[in-house]
Amino acid sequence: MQKITRDVLVSKAISLLEDGNVSHVLGWRKGEFDYDITPSVFSEKEDIENNFVWNDFCGANFSKYLVQKTRKLEGKILVFLKPCDTYSFNQLLTEHRFDRDNVYAVGIPCEGMADISKVKKICGEGISSIDFDGDNILVNTVYEDAPIVIDAKSVLSERCINCKSKKHVAFDELIGEEGEIIESGRFDEVEKLEKMTPDERFEFWQSELSKCIRCNACRDVCPACTCEKCVFDNPKSGVENKAPANSFEEKMFHIIRAFHVAGRCTDCGECSRVCPQDIPLHLLNRKFIKDIDNFYGEYQAGAEVGSRAPLVDYTTEDVEPSDIFEGRNG
Amino acid sequence: MQVNEYKPLIVAFCCNWCSYAGADLAGNNRLNYPADVKIIRVPCSCRVNPTFILRAFQKGADGVILCGCHPGDCHYTSGNYYTRRRMSLLFSMLDYLGIERERTRVEWVSAAEGAKFAATMNDFAEKVVALGKNKRLEDLRCKK
Numbered sequence: 001m002q003k004i005t006r007d008v009l010v011s012k013a014i015s016l017l018e019d020g021n022v023s024h025v026l027g028w029r030k031g032e033f034d035y036d037i038t039p040s041v042f043s044e045k046e047d048i049e050n051n052f053v054w055n056d057f058c059g060a061n062f063s064k065y066l067v068q069k070t071r072k073l074e075g076k077i078l079v080f081l082k083p084c085d086t087y088s089f090n091q092l093l094t095e096h097r098f099d100r101d102n103v104y105a106v107g108i109p110c111e112g113m114a115d116i117s118k119v120k121k122i123c124g125e126g127i128s129s130i131d132f133d134g135d136n137i138l139v140n141t142v143y144e145d146a147p148i149v150i151d152a153k154s155v156l157s158e159r160c161i162n163c164k165s166k167k168h169v170a171f172d173e174l175i176g177e178e179g180e181i182i183e184s185g186r187f188d189e190v191e192k193l194e195k196m197t198p199d200e201r202f203e204f205w206q207s208e209l210s211k212c213i214r215c216n217a218c219r220d221v222c223p224a225c226t227c228e229k230c231v232f233d234n235p236k237s238g239v240e241n242k243a244p245a246n247s248f249e250e251k252m253f254h255i256i257r258a259f260h261v262a263g264r265c266t267d268c269g270e271c272s273r274v275c276p277q278d279i280p281l282h283l284l285n286r287k288f289i290k291d292i293d294n295f296y297g298e299y300q301a302g303a304e305v306g307s308r309a310p311l312v313d314y315t316t317e318d319v320e321p322s323d324i325f326e327g328r329n330g
Numbered sequence: 331m332q333v334n335e336y337k338p339l340i341v342a343f344c345c346n347w348c349s350y351a352g353a354d355l356a357g358n359n360r361l362n363y364p365a366d367v368k369i370i371r372v373p374c375s376c377r378v379n380p381t382f383i384l385r386a387f388q389k390g391a392d393g394v395i396l397c398g399c400h401p402g403d404c405h406y407t408s409g410n411y412y413t414r415r416r417m418s419l420l421f422s423m424l425d426y427l428g429i430e431r432e433r434t435r436v437e438w439v440s441a442a443e444g445a446k447f448a449a450t451m452n453d454f455a456e457k458v459v460a461l462g463k464n465k466r467l468e469d470l471r472c473k474k
Contacts, residue, residue, distance in 0.1 A: 193426065202428025202466060231381070238388055238469075248469040252384045255423060259380050262419055284423070291422050296415070311419075314411035316401065321417040321436040325425065 001135050001152055002111050004176050006054040009080060012106060012175065013048050016078055022104050023075030026065055028058040034130040035116045039065055041073070055132060056114040056152055061270050063088035064223040070102040077103055082110040083179060084163070086170045087266035087302030088223035093170070094305050095264070097226050107171035109179060112152075112160030117278055119155050123148040159269025159282065162186035169303055186267065187290050189283055205251070211277040212250040218271035218281055224261035224301075231256065258284040263292060263309040266302040295319050338392040338458045340367045342451070343382065345375045347405035348440045349397030355444030363451035367395075374398070375436075376409030380420045383434065387467035393433045393458035397447070400438040410438070429466050432457040 013025045029040035030053050039060045042048045062079050066089075069077055081089055086107060093100055114137060120127070123139045131138040131147065137155065138147040164186060166179025193201055219225050219232060231237055232253065239253045258265075258281075267289055271281040292299055296310045296318065344350040350371050356363060372378055375398025383394045396417060398410045417436045425431050435454055439447045 198425070198428045198430065200428070201426065205427045237381075238385055246469045246471055248388055248467055251427060251467070252381075252388060255384060255420075255427070256381055259420065259423070284426075287423060287426050288419060291419055295418055311412070311415055314408065314415055316411065318411065318414050319418055321414060321421050324418050324422050325431060 001132055002054065002056065003109055004054075006052065008175060009054050009108065010048055010052050013042070013052065013078060014045050016104065017043075017045060017048070021076065022078040024069070024073050024077045025052075026062045026069065026077055026079040028053045028060065033127065035114075035119070035127065041069065041077075055130075056112075056137065057116065057130075059113040059157065059270075059273050061085045061088055061221075061223055061268050063092055064221070064226065066098045066103055067092065067226050070098040075102075078106060079103055080106050080108050081168065081171065082108060083166050083168050084110070084159070084266070084268045086168045087165070087300070088268050089302070090170050090305050091264055091266055091302035092223060092226065094302070094307065094309075095226070105171045105173075107168035107174040107178075109166065109176040110160075112156045112163060114152060114155045115157040115273075118157075119150060122150055122155070157269065157273060158280070159267075159272065162188075164267060164300075170305070187286060189280075190286050190290050193283065193287075206247065208279050209250045209254055210247060211279055212254070213277060214250070214253065215276060217274045217276065219257055221270045221274045222257075222261060223266070223268060223270065224264045225257075231260075254281070254284060258288060261285065262288040263299070263311040264301050265289065266300070291324075295324070336459060336462065338366050338455060338463075339390055340364070340393045340395065340451075340455055340458060341386040341391045342367050342369045343372050343375065343378045343394070343396045344369050344439075345377075345398040345405075345410075346371055346373050348399035348403065348438075349375075349447065351441035352397070352439040352443050352447040355441065356448040357444075359444050361444060361448035363448040364455040366455060367451050374404065374406050374409040375413040376404075376406070378413065380416060383420065384467070387433075387464060388469040389472045390464075390468060392461070392464040393435075393454060395435045395437060395450070395454050397437050397439045397450075400440055403440065430461050432461055433464065433467075 016022045025042040027042055028037045029051050031038045035057045037053050037057045063085055123141055126142040127139055128142050129140045135152050137150045137152050140147045162184040163182055164184050165181045167181050239249050265285045269282050292310045299310050344353055353369055375396055378396055386394045398413055401410055404410045421434050437450050
C-alpha cells in the first residue's frame with residue numbers, strides 16, 4: 001500500500017495546473033482493468049479528478065515519455081517520479097534528450113509496486129476489480145463471491161524486492177519523506193547464475209529466451225532506448241523477424257538490446273515489468289552493471305547529471321578481455 | 331591421410347594499421363597459419379561493433395578473434411581502449427549465456443609481430459578445433 005494517497009497527488013496536480021505553472025500533467029490513467037494502469041497526459045481538471053490513479057499498479061516510469069512530450073506539447077509538463085524513475089530522468093538529462101526547463105518534476109515516495117503476474121498466480125484469471133485495504137490487496141474475480149485477500153508484500157515485483165534506492169536524485173518538489181539508498185541484494189541472482197556450469201547457464205537462458213515473442217516491448221519501454229532509428233527495425237539486421245525463427249535470433253536480440261544500454265541502464269526494471277512472457281530481462285542488464293562495477297569501479301547510471309558512462313570512457317589500466325575470467329569457475 | 335577432417339571457420343577482424351600489416355608480414359615471412367582464418371580488415375579495432383561478432387557467429391563462424399594495435403599504439407589514439415572495454419563486457423556476457431569462452435578472443439598484434447600473428451592464429455584455431463562446431467550460436471537459416 002502506498003503511503004501517500006491519490007488525493008494528495010490530484011490536488012497537487014490541479015493546483016499547479018490552475019496556477020498556470022504547468023500546462024500538462026503526466027500521470028497514470030485507469031486502463032481497461034484495474035491493474036493495467038496506463039501512462040497518460042492530462043490537461044483538464046475534470047479529467048484528473050475522474051481518471052487519475054495512484055496505487056500499487058502504477059509501475060510505469062515516465063522519464064522516457066518526456067522525450068517526445070516536451071517536443072510536442074506547449075508549456076511545462078508536470079511529471080510524477082518515483083525514486084527509481086529519477087535515475088532514468090537524470091540519465092536522459094545527461095544525454096540531452098529533453099529540456100529540463102520544460103519539466104516540473106515532483107518526487108513521490110514509493111512503497112514498492114505489485115506484480116500482476118504474481119497476483120494472478122494466487123487468484124487466477126478473471127479479475128473483475130481490485131481494491132486496497134491497508135497492507136492488503138482485495139481482488140474480486142468473476143468466479144468468487146468474496147474478494148480474495150492478498151498481502152501486498154507477498155506480490156511485490158522483483159525490482160521492488162531488490163529496491164536499490166528510495167532516495168530521489170532529481171526533483172523540483174518532493175511530496176512525503178525522503179528515503180535512503182538501499183544496499184540491496186540485486187546481484188544475488190546474477191551470482192547464482194555465474195556459479196552454474198556453462199551448460200546449465202545455456203540451458204537456463206535457452207529456456208527463458210525461447211519464450212520471447214519479439215513484441216519489442218522491452219525496447220519500447222526502456223528509458224535508455226531513445227534512438228529514433230533502431231537497429232532492430234533494420235530489415236537486414238539478422239533479427240528482423242516478428243517472431244524469432246531460430247534459437248539464435250532471440251539470443252542475439254537480447255544480447256544486443258542489453259549491450260546498447262550497458263553503462264546507461266539505471267536498473268529501473270521496466271523491461272521485466274512489461275515482458276508479456278515474464279522473461280527475467282533485468283538479469284542481463286544487471287550482469288552488465290555488475291561487470292562494470294567489478295572492472296571499472298562502481299557506477300550508478302543516473303545518480304548524477306553529467307557523469308560519463310563507462311563505455312564512452314577508458315583508462316590505460318583497464319582489465320584485458322583475456323583476464324576477465326581469472327578466478328572464476330566454469 | 332586424414333579424411334573428413336573438421337575444418338573450423340574462423341573470422342579474424344584485423345585493424346588496418348597494425349594487425350593487418352602484421353598478417354602481411356606473416357605472409358611475407360612465409361609463416362604458416364591455418365587457411366580457415368578469414369581476415370576482415372577494419373579501419374580500427376574500435377570499428378568492430380558487438381553485433382559484428384554475433385553476426386559472424388550467426389553466419390556460421392566457429393570462432394571470432396579481434397586483433398588491434400597494442401594499447402597506447404592506436405593510430406586514432408584511443409580506439410583500442412574503447413574496444414577493450416566493449417569486448418570485456420561482451421565476452422563476459424557470452425560466457426554468462428553459456429557460450430564457450432575459447433570461441434572469442436582479443437589479441438594485440440603490432441605491424442612488426444608477424445610471428446606473433448601466426449602463432450596466435452595457430453593457437454586459436456587449435457582451441458576452436460578442440461571445441462568443435464559452434465552449435466550454441468548458429469543460425470540454421472544461414473546454412474548452405
